[in-house]
Amino acid sequence: MASRISRAASPCLRQLRRESHLSHRPWTTTLRSFSTSPNHSAAVTDVRKPIDHAPITKPPSARPVETRKSQLIRTYTSLLRTTPLILFFQHSNLTAVEWAAVRRELKKALSTVPKPNAIPGAEPVDITPLVQLQVVRTNMLRVALKLVEFYDHEAAAASDKTTRTVRGPVVHDLSEAAYETIKNAQVPEDSSYAQIEPVMVGPLAALVLPAVSPAHLAAALSVLAPVPGKFPAPSRKKNPGFHDPICQSGLAKLLLVGGRVEGKIFDQSGINWVGGIEGGLEGLRGQLVAMLQGVGLGITSTLEGGSRSLWLALEGRKGQLEDEIKGDKKDGQ
Template sequence: MPPRISPPSKAITSILRCKRSSSLRLRQYATIVAAPQVSYAQLNRTAPPTAKFPKTQPPSYKPPEFRKSQLLRQYASLLRSTPLMLVFQHNNLKSVEWTGIRRELNKALRKVDETRAKAGHVEGNVGEGVKIQIIQTGIFISALKIVEFYKPETNKSPSDPTDPASPSSATVPELTHTLSEAAHQATMKKTHALMPLLVGPLAVLTFPTVSPQHLKAALSILSPIPGQFPAPSRKANPGYHDLPVQTGLQKLLLLGARVEGQVFDIEGTKWVGSIEGGVDGLRGQLVNMLQSLGAGLTSTLEGSAKSLYFTVEGRRTMLEDEAKGGSGGAPKES
């Protein structure tokens, strides 16, 4: 009786033979190869710890679904991204007044952007990034403290989970995000110089860059001072003199500023706003100062040599005169 299973075709047999031979060879050495080819380092390495949470949702100190927690994150990112921030107190402004003020502010900033674009600056529209927003003071304080005092990069613990020295019980590397418990513990008892300012109803005006020109425009709208930051005239900008805008501005009170992490009072803010020509102007001033310094230095260095020369020269002429006088005066005496 012929076998029921027909023999495989030639091509298939060749493939099968190939495979079988390799698998046979493996099977031959299997008992020898499997165990001892693990290196010493590999043996000591613990398995990387398993995360018990999704990567996008690390556990937080306060429940992350609360509005507070999300506001904290929002404020922290705002504070990290804005180098120039003005703090205002708003005393019961109505919504009409807010819209009017925002409109006038945007108008003024757009004008600055246009003049800068004409002058050939290509930094994009800084004015569009300038926002005035009302903040929750308590949450803003803790966000400020986290941004200022909590620097997780600097004190990162070296307990790498794949490091043999780290205990196998260390499951999760320390979390360092804004909402983490580490951030909370590190900043809980700190005090910041801006903290006394952050009481009562507050609004902050944030700039994406330190631009004195934009600051000047904003100050001339929000807290005009006749000489330094003149408010737009009625002819130039009639919208600014609308009743809602004016009544709103009366109730808006500039308190201070935070520039590049430093706290400024009103005088300091005015000074920053009054820097002529912005950062470029400052650079020009610095170059001028250095040049004059160089000139002064050369003159100082020259000075001593010159004075020496003059002294020596004076002495020489004196000696010559003496010699002349001596030669001239000696005969008289004798």
């Protein structure tokens, strides 16, 4: 009986012995960490490496750079700074098959846009393969919009509060300076962020165009947001894939809420105006030149009209005086 009890109690005794050893170790570690000797303080200071020792590929950051959120913020800020035309759509949980159908019809519509004419001395650039429709994270996009509009790298670099290294001030988009700037930023009512913020809710998708091309924009709107008479949807005979139930189900879940063109915020009517410019940017330049020429001709005719009237009045008065002089001479004879 005693052997059974000892055999059953042996695991418990071993566990208690192990815990007793572990309980003594933290005390020694704790006592060592509370040492107040100057030599120990200097050693701790030497162990804490300054930020100058951070690698170039991983500068000091206010956010963990390895996380997906940080990478999305970097991606979106780069996208907003380099892309002149972005359309924002609210989507209602499209399936993968519906996204594939929508992108297929979008690609098909963009392929019908004629290639641009070659500019003398430069090769023509076709942006059709570069147009993308992608899902974005709303919260991260909101942070990126704030960074692009309210964070100034040069001002942050000149500030005394900015963290500095031997390689210069730390002013990248994930730095502490950027974090403090957007956290304390006052958003004016007339700012671009204040105009787009009300529609930055729910799941969002972005149509990214690497250039302001009204022709490509019109082709994309004819699929994603058709407008009868202006951007009509393709007919069933011309494009039966557009009227496929899966594609129509996906398009029904997309809603155009706004756009960003050259840093300015446009609503749906403004986007339709940009897409409706005849002849694209060349046509817009032609309209601007014609307008300036018309204004110049109007100013010239106005100035010439005043001087012409004055000249005619003086010539008339001159003729009248000459007639009076001739009449006086005849009377004297």
